[in-house]
Amino acid sequence: MEKEVKIFKIIIILDILLLMICTFSYVKPSSKLQQIPSKNITHKILMPKTNKITIKNINKSVVSNKTIYLTFDDGPSYLTESILNILKAENVPATFFVTANKIDEYKDIIRREYEENHTVAVHSATHVYSYIYSSDQNYFNDLTEIRNKVFKIIGIKPRIIRLPGGSSNTISKKYSPGIITRITNNLNSNNFYYYDWNIDSTDASGCVSKDQIYNSVITHLKSGTNIILMHDSATKKTTVEALQSIIEYGKQNGYTFAKITKNTPQIHHHINN
Numbered sequence: 146m147e148k149e150v151k152i153f154k155i156i157i158i159l160d161i162l163l164l165m166i167c168t169f170s171y172v173k174p175s176s177k178l179q180q181i182p183s184k185n186i187t188h189k190i191l192m193p194k195t196n197k198i199t200i201k202n203i204n205k206s207v208v209s210n211k212t213i214y215l216t217f218d219d220g221p222s223y224l225t226e227s228i229l230n231i232l233k234a235e236n237v238p239a240t241f242f243v244t245a246n247k248i249d250e251y252k253d254i255i256r257r258e259y260e261e262n263h264t265v266a267v268h269s270a271t272h273v274y275s276y277i278y279s280s281d282q283n284y285f286n287d288l289t290e291i292r293n294k295v296f297k298i299i300g301i302k303p304r305i306i307r308l309p310g311g312s313s314n315t316i317s318k319k320y321s322p323g324i325i326t327r328i329t330n331n332l333n334s335n336n337f338y339y340y341d342w343n344i345d346s347t348d349a350s351g352c353v354s355k356d357q358i359y360n361s362v363i364t365h366l367k368s369g370t371n372i373i374l375m376h377d378s379a380t381k382k383t384t385v386e387a388l389q390s391i392i393e394y395g396k397q398n399g400y401t402f403a404k405i406t407k408n409t410p411q412i413h414h415h416i417n418n
């Protein structure tokens with residue numbers, strides 16, 4: 146009898162132990178965790194850390210039936226800062242087609258262009274016609290180089306571009322017949338947006354006075370899209386001097402100012418090569 150009681154006691158103790166083990170090892174399923182689809186978690190983990198630059202709420206881009214797109218090629222240079230100061234004071238956006246020439250020296254200027262709500266677009270890394278227009282491969286290598294340089298500064302690889310000399314240039318014929326036709330077809334079918342201009346400020350040609358630049362622009366303004374070609378390379382002091390008056394004329398005559406985006410009507414020249 147005593148033996149039976151002992152066995153019974155052991156069974157009771159074992160039961161209690163088993164109950165304790167079960168109680169402590171039970172984890173209440175978290176309803177919250179179950180609600181998060183695994184897809185979202187993966188997405189969060191894979192998100193790359195972006196180069197965060199806060200875009201200031203200035204230079205509002207306003208598209209109307211009379212719009213001016215100020216565009217600056219060949220920068221950045223020591224003059225770009227003055228251009229940015231005028232644009233900021235006038236609260237006007239613009240588009241910069243940048244090169245790699247001085248980009249390492251003026252990283253802060255590129256950052257400022259982006260931060261102050263302008264479009265940072267690309268022109269060319271080298272801007273050397275004999276190189277970029279001698280083969281399709283060279284052109285696209287050069288384009289990749291400048292896009293990567295901009296990416297390192299603002300965390301964006303621009304898809305808005307302008308060909309050196311514009312898409313109508315004939316210089317390229319000397320290096321590779323038909324290259325502009327091939328390049329532009331390639332750009333169009335690969336989600337790049339190339340922009341020429343329909344108003345030339347004439348500041349590319351030698352020593353041009355600020356009055357000549359001003360007149361070249363304002364006498365050609367019309368309804369619709371006005372894409373103005375200007376330059377912010379180191380020799381273009383008179384462009385900076387003319388800028389304020391061009392903006393004032395535009396404002397006084399009912400024009401709005403906008404930056405080029407993927408939605409801007411693509412102004413393309415006639416291709417001659």
Ligand SMILES: [Zn+2]
Nearest residue numbers: 218219309310
């Ligand atoms: Zn250029």
